[in-house]
Amino acid sequence: MAGFAWVFLIPVVVNAQPPRRPSQSTAPQTPAPHPSEPSAPEKSGFPLRSNIRPRGIGVPAPLQHPPSAEGVTLRTSIGKTRVTIGDPIRYTLTVEADPGVNIVLPNLGANLGAFEIRDYDVQRSKVGKQQRWTAIFTVATYDTGKFNIPSVEVAYEANGKVGSLASQPVEVTVESVKPGEQADIRDIKPPAMVKLTAWDFRWLIATVVAVLAVVIALWWFLHRRNREATAPFALSEPPVPxxxxxxxxxxxxxxxxxxxxxxxxxxxxxxxxxxxxxxxxxxxxxxxxxxxxxxxxxxxxxxxxxxxxxxxxxxxxxxxxxxxxxxxxxxxxxxxxxxxxxxxxxxxxxxxxxxxxxxxxxxxxxxxxxxxxxxxx
CATH class of the missing domain: 1.20.120 (Four Helix Bundle (Hemerythrin (Met), subunit A))
Structure with missing residues (x-):
């Protein structure tokens, strides 16, 4: 057919130039316009290009970007890109899609590249007419160096066609917690004079009160048990058959x-x-x-x-x-x-x-x- 070719649809990969902030996004967020102002097209502080390669099911498609890639936005953000060993890192994956689009979030297992997944939570909400999925990962690593949080792929289905979006890898620098060079040992400072008040002895007072309460309770228990032991023997009712x-x-x-x-x-x-x-x-x-x-x-x-x-x-x-x-x-x-x-x-x-x-x-x-x-x- 003229103007068409038989191709295989592949997951849609959105590549965005990484900004100079700890966040990677295939569709950067922009501030919401004032209610009195007309909405304007989204603008980004960095160039954004979309490389969409067809793969998947065999269908006739025009030689252009498939329409199923539209209406789905994938964004990622990270709390910090320079940490020390074992520090928790918050990595957020946000997917926004038009109504009727089905989203399949990835099953990453226990690790995200070189990072161990400590916690994972998915929240679903609506923003205007669009659906929003927010996957929040808490990750950490125990090696030093530069590591990449790998690309995360999100599959979707729209209008009977399937595709996927993939995020850009995020580089994280992990530093050691060992102290650097230290200065010479300084002389010991003289003792500081501290003025004590009754509030400074609150724990001692609380301990004394607790000990007294235990002693009184123990005395009451022993006294009652002795009184019951010396009471006249009472016949108990036989158990019911x-x-x-x-x-x-x-x-x-x-x-x-x-x-x-x-x-x-x-x-x-x-x-x-x-x-x-x-x-x-x-x-x-x-x-x-x-x-x-x-x-x-x-x-x-x-x-x-x-x-x-x-x-x-x-x-x-x-x-x-x-x-x-x-x-x-x-x-x-x-x-x-x-x-x-x-x-x-x-x-x-x-x-x-x-x-x-x-x-x-x-x-x-x-x-x-x-x-x-x-x-x-």
Whole structure:
């Protein structure tokens, strides 16, 4: 076709003559005009030229700068270009683009050339109708000499075409922290007379007050403990049985209005916690801090009935789906699940009690037989 050539678009590289200040920019900033003055074209204190080379996808393009390079501006700035070893340097990368232009900031990893990236932050804002991305790097190096912060490439996509802008490298001079030549040692100055005031002893006063407070608190604690030790012995209430605790908690949950208020997640979270606490306390199976899969693996190695294992797995899986997958079971399922857990608690507690009773009877019988044999012998 006349006037066109098949080319490959390449990232757009904007080269700017570096100014004599610690900032490199492909599009220098200019002061904003006064609201009463008409806006004027941007002017720069140094010449700016744009070298745009096509690369990337194969498309027919006029033999001129591709329009996708317009509407995107890349600027860089640096806090200082002469530092000492280890000094933090603030390096800022600013991209401004027209609406509808997509920007892809670079993923630089842990280093920026010879400089180690200590911190990295990206801020996005709007300036008039344009979008602005500001990437702020805090970098440092631990060698002396002259080093370049390398060119940073920013990709963009506009009107279905892709390209990129690359910043100019920035030279930084890193100096040693060793002192230079020092003058001869001077004589020691005579002691200076300092007039002390009460404010100069504030730390001493604060220390004394703190020590007194600790002593008083320790005395009060020991005095109270001795008084409690000499008080008449008080009978403590026996602990609530595990099954009774679980049944009481189920009754409280049943009387709550969580399901009526639409708080399905809170309802099943409490139901799962009641079931897990009962399993852990009654059968010494870790359940409160374990996943559902871990609980089921431990229950499979215990004396649980097969139907009880299936019931526990179904209830825990449903609770997990409600909490993490936002499942909303029908309201009537809540009362049904409470009743299932209640039957599980009653049946398993009765079975555990009968097993314990049989064990005690067997132990007493064995002990009686041993005493009889000992008497006969």
């Amino acid at each position: 595990t099954d009774r605790e679980a049944l009481n908690a189920l009754s409280d949950l049943e009387r709550s209005d969580l399901l009526a208020a639409g708080k399905v997640k809170e309802f099943y979270t409490q139901l799962s916690e009641i079931l897990r606490r009962y399993i852990e306390r009654q059968f010494e199976i870790p359940a409160l801090e374990s996943t559902t899969r871990e609980v089921m693996a431990n229950m499979g190695q215990s004396d649980f009935d097969a139907e009880e294992v299936i019931l526990v797995e179904a209830l825990l899986n449903m609770s997990d789906l409600v909490k993490f997958a936002k499942l909303v079971p029908p309201p009537e399922r809540g009362a049904q699940n409470i009743e299932k857990v209640r039957r599980l608690v009653v049946n398993s507690a009765q079975r555990a009690a009968s097993i314990s009773l049989e064990g005690e009877i067997g132990a007493e019988t064995l002990e009686a037989k041993e005493e009889t044999a000992h008497a006969v012998g």
